[in-house]
Amino acid sequence: MKIGIVGAGSAGLFAANELGKTFGSDVKIKIFDAGPNIDDRTCPQKSEYECAQCDPCRIMSGVGGAGAWSSGILNLNKNIGGNLEDLCSKANLDINEIMNQIDNFFVANGAPNDIFDPYNNGGDLKQLKRKCAANDIRFIPIKQRLLGSKNTPKVIKSIVHQLGTDYDIEIIPNTRISTFSKDKTLTFEKGGKEQFDFLLIAPGRWGMLWLANICQKLDIKTYYEPLDIGVRVEVSSIIMEDICENIQRDPKFHIITPKYNDFIRTFCVNHKGYVVKENYEENIVGVNGHQISLNGESETSNFAFLIRQHLTAPLEDTTEYGRSIAKQTSILGGYKPLVQTLGDLRDGHRSRQSLIDRNPVQPSLNDYTPGDISMAYPYRFITDILEGLEILDNVIPGVNNNSTLIYAPEFKRSAKKVDVNKYLESKQVENIFFAGDGAGLSRGIVAAATTGIIAAKGIINKITNTM
Template sequence: MNYVEEFNVLIIGSGPAGLFSALTLERMGVEGIAVFDRRRYPAGGLLNDGKLNFDYRIGIDVKELQLERGEATDLIGKVKETFIAFPRCRQVTFLDGNEKITAIERTAREHEVKFIAPEQWHWGTDNGKALVDYLRSLLTGTRFILGAEVLSIEKKGGHFYFVCREKGVLKKYRGRTVVAAPGRSGAYWFRDAARKLGIDVRFGPIDVGIRVELNRKFYDAVTDVVYDPKFIFCTRRHHDRVRTFCTNPGGRVRTENYGEFKLMNGDALSSERTENTNFALINTVALTKPFSDTTEFGQMIARQFHLLGGGKPIVQRVGDFREGRRSSTGTFDSPTLHYDVCRATCAAVPGDITLGLPARIVDNLWESLKTLDKIVPGILHPSTLLYAPEIKFFDTQYPSDRFLETNVEGLFVAGDGAGKSRGIVGAAVSGMIVAQGIVRKGFTGKRKKAPGGTKTAGKS
């Protein structure tokens, strides 16, 4: 198969990592950039909720990115400039002189809990498409090759070759350098591709836990001050790390479909609010010998829930959890048990979450919830809902240099799927770092038409 077109930079994925990589390359004068995405609309996770945390402590692993705090803050500042120029992105957490934040911090500290309040902005799922259109309008010199699934990557004679499936037809592209930003949905495909290319791969930790949904009146005292509050617990019994993550005041609980199983998540609209608030409570799990495959561990848990819930996630009321009994359809909204105080926003099967989670994780989550209830009294109302499983697979890591170039020269990695970020801002930051690395390495120049190739013009 002859290649159809040649570019300087081939980017896999049009999420924040891929788009900010392209944007930075364009701004640095690089030509011949192509973004490939298997979806028809270039967005990745940008079509979701859009809470932005502008803080180096959230969603960015400064150690993994080999960044000084100051450097991270500068890059975050650049990401912020781009996002907040989108008119529907509004600030939701203000830090300056906010004494209420200091008060929450103090109460949390009394219970040996770390509280982080970052500057936060939000656009809401209903504005996701407009946000992506805005970002795309900034990219005037990048080709989008959409509905194109990258099936394989090969390196020969100093060039990379992609085989892509586009509307059932296989096409081949050639490039001088590759940015792999496939997100969590493409992480395992890329891991296989990376192994075939001889890229070093290692297992990282995963986050396993639940999505908590409660009547928003119990959490408003905190979320009115900090939209997406971060409480970090070190559990007394097991000394494990548990944290709150992705809070959606007035939001909805959602499921993500991974085919073999479903995982919990949550979002919020900017125009419509529910009576509820939801947030993730997750326990970081790292494994060592004899079994270090965190992917398989997480998938086993997810598959178990899939089995127990007949293909749906499981939800349990706190009232039932406390009594050690499963939740059931008959009493799920019982006014006698005060369960009608919180109406579920997501269809899940009433059951027992402890059947699918390891005991150590259940202990850690429950201990953390009890501690949180001391800081924010009321969150453990009997009507509060515990959905499982919520799992964040940031589990494959690629040793890379300061510019996120792997041991295969010219192949850079960015974003959540490569273990370089955990959120939109972090993914964008990693994309910018990669772009700087590409320019530094001299992978720049004009796009060439392949001999006998079919060069297509314009954006697809």
């Protein structure tokens, strides 16, 4: 029996581990990844670890997936990262057990023992919850384990080593799959093919367009998911200190905006971190945030402030819509992210470099264009952002200051969701399973791992029933 896995990210690795635990080396498992092996990634800036601030580090993927090059925050909460509880219960699995299993596996492979538990961090969680409740904000307390940018590659290395030595699982880097077919054959871009009994396709966001394309060719149904679009907000770190250091490292606040009833949320909070430029694709730039840099801690904290937007006919393609806004913003910024002070955005002025230079909050990103985000973003989104920050200021005083920096574009493309059964097997093609962010089934390291485990359980059921 042979199982082929596309993508050595969180979903692929955890699926492989589950399969290995059950079958040992009795079933041959191969994982293919388009990117390099964990040891072979080198940063042109010659940092010891990936700096995640230059294009080669950020665009490329590789063994360990996108999570390997992140600050590695493990969100240990069933409400974060997708409909995990629902997915697990359909597959007769207990979400809490699965999350513990994932967390324990990371710890066994070298993840730090410390955990950020909002209920036990010494901060005044009750007071924060009271303020949130009084201002119609939903705060999601999450137990989080922070691997840290430096540890994450070491943890991945240990997992890869364990899969190889314990279960003889082969992880094959630098091998991009150009297509897969209904008869479970993988075609390699560099030439050759290999047929398997089961396929698990887990290509992450890096491979989501590719995946949607192949699904269309194979008549595997996919659905558009909502778009997450917004800005990155940067403030003096002292403003976030109490919450980030004493309650929750990456606090999640959910708000419904008054005018449009839109859902807006904080995401990817980088306390004392850096804003980084991304190249979403040619001629489309964007921003993201990163926790640790070669320069050490910054004096600012940043977070994404994202609006969730569903679209219906005639334009259901949320990625295309997000891309068109990001493109417009990129053109206005001369292919650099736009930066504007919140004061200027509110007052309808373009920010000038001279103003940014004397702004109390200094940008942690160097490569930007001072500009006017309202020239690029729809009125509805600007309204949502201004209203959202005003409300958030009741819980994080100072976030709505004139000196707060707003960066655009920031959007998280949603993968198209593959039509799968309760074990994440295609409803149209038997024995092809899907997992992770690229199939629209998860968002985040732990969530992707959860879907990998569910898919693996599906494959295990099928194999054991035929044995």
